Amino acid sequence: MTNTPTPVRRALISVSDKTGIVDFAKALADKGVELLSTGGTARALKEAGLQVTDVASVTGFPEMLDGRVKTLHPKVHGGLLADRSKPEHVAALSQHGIPEIDLLAINLYPFEETLLRGAGFEACIENIDIGGPAMIRAAAKNHGSVTVLVDPADYAGVLEELGTGGVSAGTRQRLAAKAFSRTAAYDAAISRWFTDAVGDGEPTWVSFGGTLGESLRYGENPHQRAGFYRTPESRPGPARPGVATARQLQGKALSYNNINDTDAAFELVAEFDPNDAAAVAIIKHANPCGVATGASLREAYELALRCDPVSAFGGIVALNQTLDAEAAEKIVEIFTEVIVAPAASPEAIEIVAAKKNLRLLVTGGLPDPAAPGLTVRSVAGGLLVQSRDNGRLGATDLRVVTRRAPSEQELHDLLFAWRVAKHVKSNAIVYARDGATAGIGAGQMSRVDSARIAAHKSEEAAKAAGIARPLAEGSVVASDAFFPFPDGLLAAAAAGATAVIQPGGSMRDEDVIAAADEKGLAMVFTGMRHFRH
Incomplete structure (x- = not known):
């Protein structure tokens, strides 16, 4: 490919998103560019007073099959794919009367938007674009001769270059790369939806795509590059509420770590039904340092803060109800990075506004903790893909394994602690009492160390x-996985725990149960673990 800018004499325009397209087409026409178009785009341009050649008049075939076939023709793809540097390609165009196409401005049937609307299977199928991706890939492959535009944001830059005589090679390459990324993300959305719709849990090929929501200053550390990409849902209906869908009402831009921690906080607090009680989770480095329920958000926040007020400094606060003035007044008393809630009252927004750097996010709803979905993690040379941990338990799912059964209050706290432990890095130990965490031990290599750290945290919190x-x-105490030896349980008993919830399944379960009986503890098995790495 030469570095010579390529002029544009003929452009094919076919867009479902008509943002800016009339002005762009007028500017092209003013530069003497012949306009080819199809369907609704052609009508819109003609209504704007532009002279447009219908693609059907070029191909000699009308649009057919409800618009499924209109551009799939040699006179379109030949014009896009011919390498102008090869005399034999140019001769073939001349021999068959195929006009060269120098610029393609196109976007695709709104498949992702159709999913968001909650459309049914047939509607989703009809919004799978065939001709569009084919033309995009043809033009992008032949970027040595053709400029391809898939994003209205690029119209102005191309017009500016055309004013100097043609589109530069560097721009054509950049736009071609963007075009391939667009078709890849589009096909990934279709693939995920279709795979999910037919229930194929382990497809032979898997792909994920997203759209850049914002460029971030850096990643986990300043020497790392980062961006925040938003991905479409794989099921029809609204997107999962969370940090990706939230409106930021105030505060400086979110960092990579802010986004990661805010997601962890909001997914945790969503475990608690806002119709049952107010709930607050305070997160630091993706781990909860305090979680509580209460009669009000302020009460829940105070109880959550009490669990570890030192770690809460500079943390993320997530709420399961609308942020009100009373809670806002309390939260802003210490340095907080982010507040995220389904909504916020005008009074609360005004209170938070006094802290200029404090980010306030509203999501419009809570994510469903029981909803299916996928999580993805990169490893060297591959991806680890799994279904979301949407396991939930009620009192009837528990099996009492000790001589003493838990009391009603212990049972309530055990289920609370279990929900929190699901969101604590393994090895996870959570002490809880009266609907609030009393100590959390996270991410230790040994479960007994987690139990001891959580106990130490509870001592420090009490002093404070x-x-x-x-x-x-x-x-009560929750363990995200079984106790392999009695030592972890004995550490919890020494800390003052009276009841235990754990998955069970260790080779030494009988030894652990015997230790619990000896200490007078009630213990229940869940049969489900919640590793979080």
Whole structure:
């Protein structure tokens, strides 16, 4: 490919998103460019007073099959694919009366938007574009001769270059790369939806695509590059509420770590039904440092903060109800990076506004913790793909394995602690009492260390709150996976726990149960674990 800018004499325009297309086409026409178009785009351009040649008059075939076939023709693809540097290609065009196409401005049937509307299977099928991706790929492959535009944001830049005589090779390459990325993301959305629709849990090929929502200053560390990409849902209906769909009402731009932590916080707080109680989760480095329910958001926040007020400094606060003024007044008393909630009252927004750097996000709803979905993690040379951990348990799912059964209050706290433990990095230990965490041990290589760290946290929290005894005394304890030895359970008993919830399944379950009986603990098995790595 030469570095010579290519002039544009003929352009094919076919768009479903007509943003800016009339002005772009007028500017092309003013530069003497012949306009080819199809269907609704051609009508829109003609109504704007532009002279447009219908593609059907070029191909000699009308649009047919409800518009499924209109551009799939040699006189279109030949004009896009001919390499103008090869005399034999140019001769073939002349021999068959195929006009060269120098610019393609196109976007695709709105498949992703159709999913968001909650359309049924047949409607989704009809919104799978065939001719569009074929033309995009043809023009992008032949970027040595053709300029391809798939994003209205690029119209102005191309017009500016045309004013100097032609589109540069560098721009054509950049636009071609963007075009291939667009078709890849489009096909990925279709693939994920179709695979999900037919229930293929382990497809032979898997792909994921997204649209850049914003470029980030850097990643986890300043030397790392990063961007925040939004991905379409694989099921018809609204997108999962969360940080990707949230409106930021104020504060500086979110960082990579802010986004990661905010997602962790909001997914955790969504475990608690807002119709049952107010709930607040405070997150630091993707781990909860305090979670609580209460009669009000302010009460829940105060209880969550009490669990680890030191770690909460500079944390993320997630709420399961509309942020109100009382809660906002309390939250802004200490440095907080982000507040995320389904909504916020005008009074709360005004209170938060006094803290210029504090980000306030509203999502419009809570994610469904039981909804299916996928999580993806990159490893060297591959991707680890799994279904989302949407496992949930109720009281009837638990099996009492000790001589003593838990009391009604212990049972309530055990289920609370279990929901929190699901969102704590493994090895996870969570002490809880009266609907609030009393100590959290996260991410340790040994489960007994997590139990001891959580107990120590409960002691420090009690001192900070002016409480005589550690918060873990009289609490229950949740373990995200089984106790391989009695030592972790004994550490929890020493911290003052009275009841235990754990998956069970260890080779030494009988030893652990015996230790619980000896200490007078009630223990229930879930039969489900919640590793979070």
